[in-house]
Amino acid sequence: MSHQATAVSGGKSALFYALPVVSLMAGLATRFAAPPVEDMPFLFEILASAVVTALLLSTVFAVLHHAEEVADHVGEPYGTLLLTLAVTAIEVSIIVAAMLHGENNPTLARESVFSTVMIVCSGLVGACLTLGGLRHGHQDLKRQGTSAFLSVLVALSVLTLVLPNYTLGTVPGAFSTAQLAFVSGLAVLLYAAFVFAQTVSSREDFVENLSSPAERVERSADGRRVGVNALLLVSGLLGVVLLAEQVAAGVENGLAALQVRQADAIMGALIASLVLMPEALSAIRAASNNELQRSLNVALGSACATIGLTIPGVAAASLISGRQLMLGLGPGDSVLLVLALATSVLSFGTGRTTVLTGLVHLVVFVSYLFLIAVP
Numbered sequence: 464m465s466h467q468a469t470a471v472s473g474g475k476s477a478l479f480y481a482l483p484v485v486s487l488m489a490g491l492a493t494r495f496a497a498p499p500v501e502d503m504p505f506l507f508e509i510l511a512s513a514v515v516t517a518l519l520l521s522t523v524f525a526v527l528h529h530a531e532e533v534a535d536h537v538g539e540p541y542g543t544l545l546l547t548l549a550v551t552a553i554e555v556s557i558i559v560a561a562m563l564h565g566e567n568n569p570t571l572a573r574e575s576v577f578s579t580v581m582i583v584c585s586g587l588v589g590a591c592l593t594l595g596g597l598r599h600g601h602q603d604l605k606r607q608g609t610s611a612f613l614s615v616l617v618a619l620s621v622l623t624l625v626l627p628n629y630t631l632g633t634v635p636g637a638f639s640t641a642q643l644a645f646v647s648g649l650a651v652l653l654y655a656a657f658v659f660a661q662t663v664s665s666r667e668d669f670v671e672n673l674s675s676p677a678e679r680v681e682r683s684a685d686g687r688r689v690g691v692n693a694l695l696l697v698s699g700l701l702g703v704v705l706l707a708e709q710v711a712a713g714v715e716n717g718l719a720a721l722q723v724r725q726a727d728a729i730m731g732a733l734i735a736s737l738v739l740m741p742e743a744l745s746a747i748r749a750a751s752n753n754e755l756q757r758s759l760n761v762a763l764g765s766a767c768a769t770i771g772l773t774i775p776g777v778a779a780a781s782l783i784s785g786r787q788l789m790l791g792l793g794p795g796d797s798v799l800l801v802l803a804l805a806t807s808v809l810s811f812g813t814g815r816t817t818v819l820t821g822l823v824h825l826v827v828f829v830s831y832l833f834l835i836a837v838p
Contacts, residue, residue, distance in 0.1 A: 490705025654771025
């Protein structure tokens with residue numbers, strides 16, 4: 464029986480090591496060698512989409528495995544920060560590539576960033592708090608660290624997604640060149656200061672239990688294996704993003720054929736969901752294991768990085784290419800954004816969360832989804 468369990472475990476481990484490479488190769492093949500989705504026969508398009516989706520979902524679990532291996536080696540909050548930065552860097556590259564090589568879509572960055580913030584602050588946080596509350600009754604968190612997350616997130620969100628509607632330098636919803644460069648610089652500086660506080664000056668505010676020197680020595684003993692995990696993590700993330708683009712392309716063609724309203728908002732939500740999937744699973748698993756602070760580090764860190772790094776990245780591409788960038792949200796989306804942020808501030812103010820706390824966030828998330836379908 465033990466031999467059978469060992470064989471199953473070994474097969475699972477081998478699969479986790481193979482999937483990131485396979486998904487990356489498949490993603491590159493579909494991106495550069497395969498014919499466009501719209502040129503495929505209908506039945507073949509459905510079959511190809513099903514295979515790509517299955518490979519995508521399987522790779523997400525492999526990415527999660529390697530992310531946890533790296534996190535265990537480097538300790539918190541460095542492990543979750545590594546996953547966050549990797550996902551955000553890939554998301555920036557997708558948006559910039561679409562801006563420079565595709566048809567000009569000035570709202571692409573806005574929809575992607577807004578979708579990420581809403582999915583994280585209402586959907587992902589709500590799921591983590593609800594599942595954690597059902598399993599453990601109530602969960603405690605570090606108020607200092609969570610307050611730092613929220614203060615950075617509120618400042619970045621309002622500066623980049625709301626303020627453009629009220630400036631006078633150009634058309635409503637857009638920054639002038641000087642304003643865009645100024646706000647992008649502020650975003651980078653604020654996020655860099657936050658990362659310094661999270662990893663150096665105030666690390667204890669973001670970690671429930673700091674590791675002992677003996678644990679750090681034990682973690683550093685097998686650096687070569689963790690290096691492989693890190694490489695496979697990046698490969699898997701690249702594969703997930705490339706495959707997600709193919710899935711999204713099929714959905715986009717379907718929405719266009721059906722003449723669905725709010726197609727941009729739906730695509731933004733879909734792409735954000737696919738890209739965030741590894742982080743979402745990591746956060747939900749941490750909350751289920753009664754590691755709420757680690758769960759929030761992953762979830763809220765993703766939202767902060769999305770605004771703090773994505774907006775400056777696409778702003779630089781916009782300034783270099785001369786393409787217009789519309790960042791200001793509409794009235795309805797602005798209300799939803801403020802509601803999600805205000806709910807987060809109130810939810811974490813006591814330092815303790817319950818099932819009710821999570822359900823409040825999920826109500827906001829369901830409202831966001833409903834208003835995409837019925838604007």
